Amino acid sequence: MAEEVKLLTTWSSPFALRVVWALKLKGVQFDSIEEDLSNKSPLLLQYNPVHKKIPVLVHNGKPISESLVILEYVDETWRQNPLLPDGPYDRARARFWAKFSDDKVSPSIWGVFIKQGKEREEAFDQVFENLKFLEEELKGKKFFGGEKIGFADLALGWIAERVCVLEEIIGVKIVEEEKFPLVSAWMQEFVKVPIIKESCPPHEKLVTKIRGIREKFLGAA
Amino acid sequence: MAEEVKLLTTWSSPFALRVVWALKLKGVQFDSIEEDLSNKSPLLLQYNPVHKKIPVLVHNGKPISESLVILEYVDETWRQNPLLPDGPYDRARARFWAKFSDDKVSPSIWGVFIKQGKEREEAFDQVFENLKFLEEELKGKKFFGGEKIGFADLALGWIAERVCVLEEIIGVKIVEEEKFPLVSAWMQEFVKVPIIKESCPPHEKLVTKIRGIREKFLGAA
Structure with a gap:
């Protein structure tokens, strides 16, 4: 069929x-x-x-x-090119970091992007705390999945793909290379993978779109 | 070992x-x-x-x-007594409802429990909307997992185990049997399963504990 x-x-x-x-x-x-x-x-x-x-x-x-x-x-x-690793423990780790992306990293980075003043500073603190955990997890690895992109990389991949757009709009670095060298290296490696690179939306178009979303948020606040 | x-x-x-x-x-x-x-x-x-x-x-x-x-x-x-069903689609459904529990049902029921006035009414509307989806999903089934308890039942099981405690504390019915007959029947069936029943915390002890949590929330609001 x-x-x-x-x-x-x-x-x-x-x-x-x-x-x-x-x-x-x-x-x-x-x-x-x-x-x-x-x-x-x-x-x-x-x-x-x-x-x-x-x-x-x-x-x-x-x-x-x-x-x-x-x-x-x-x-x-589709079993070819598995996203999740083999053993139950490694699979649990991958799922844990994927959930961490949505529960913690995403709200904190979004907070830096749409908040101001003290609230923004607090969001920054949360971003740092979250990135520290990712930095730790990447020790000795190229990707969260090890040598190859896996489940957690795809879940966290928006950081590699999207944060540069947010940084450009607010004019502030969110992921500082000196503080998070492993996360920064991972971001660069991730978007270099041809299949990832070719699927990313055009940068300028994204900047325009997301700048508009931010203005709506700030206007409504 | x-x-x-x-x-x-x-x-x-x-x-x-x-x-x-x-x-x-x-x-x-x-x-x-x-x-x-x-x-x-x-x-x-x-x-x-x-x-x-x-x-x-x-x-x-x-x-x-x-x-x-x-x-x-x-x-x-531990592969015996599988929690997730066999096929990828049914597994995805089970995972979907588990996530729905935490993303939607839990905050809405908690909202009814700790909010007051208009905010509580809004939380009630959300509870109704969420329960309608669960009611629909249970059509023709005893459990979310079919004839046996599965992954989604364990994820949603807190509704069966916990809502009666919340209802007792606030003196208001949250899951009305006339409106949600299938959810209500599922709640009864779920806590009847011996392994579930024997693991539930003592009702009165739970009422005391959670009443205290609510008072703290309301006091802080």
Whole structure:
């Protein structure tokens, strides 16, 4: 049976990018369906009625939502180039850092980006604390997955792909190379991987889009 | 090799309870180490330096944190009585509802419990919306896992175990049987399962403890 793999996405979503990276690493052909989040399609509402969010992977008509859940699905469905390592303990570590990305790193970096004054300083403190853990985890490794990109790299990859955009907009360095040499090296190595590089959205277009989002936030605050 | 399985826990934690249930369903012997969260032990700080939270499962000296990550680890390490179903799609569904528990259901029910006035009404609306999705998911099934308790049941099980305690404290029904007959039936069935029932903390002790937590929250607000 010919497989049908569709991805409901928006070009600028770091969560969707995780799935794009995973599918490309697996060599899975797929069609991207660009969603307009200000006017969500009936397809998106049908396929993800709970969150009404992208990304949604639709595999032979069956929808899967939540980017980390999708990564697990992709890894279990297409076995080539495994994302998760072999042993249960190493798999747990990879899942732990993926969750850490969404629960801790993402809110702290976003806080630096959209907050001001004392709140921003507090967010910076949190970013430092979180990056220290990632720095520690990268000791002796090129990627979180070891010699090759794995599950945790795809989950944390938005840092490598996105932080330079945020830094350019606010004019402040978020990940300082002197303080976090291993994280900085990982960021550089990660976006150098051809499959990652070719899937990243155009930098200038992203700066324009995300600058707009920040202005809305600051305007509403 | 004799296995050493320890669980850093507190008796009243619904997150730790997930792990207790999983280990018992698997028939894995383990030692519980009760933590005093107001005076965290060096062991807890060593084993979970990132979050400094229970539960931590320590298997032959290796620590695993985050309750849903631990459930995956338990399921991959001890294969008997699988928690996750077989196919990637059904596994993705189970993971989706587990995440839904923590991202949506838990904050909304907690909101009803600790908020007042208009904020509490809003939290109630969210609870209803979330329960509607669970009601829909339970159609034609006894448990989220089908005929047997599975991953999503353990993740959502705190609703069955804990909501009656919250309802008793605030004197208001949170899960109304007329509105959510399938969720209500599931709650009853879930806590009837002997392994679940025998692991639940004593009701009155829990009421006292959680009443105290609520008073602190309301006092601080």
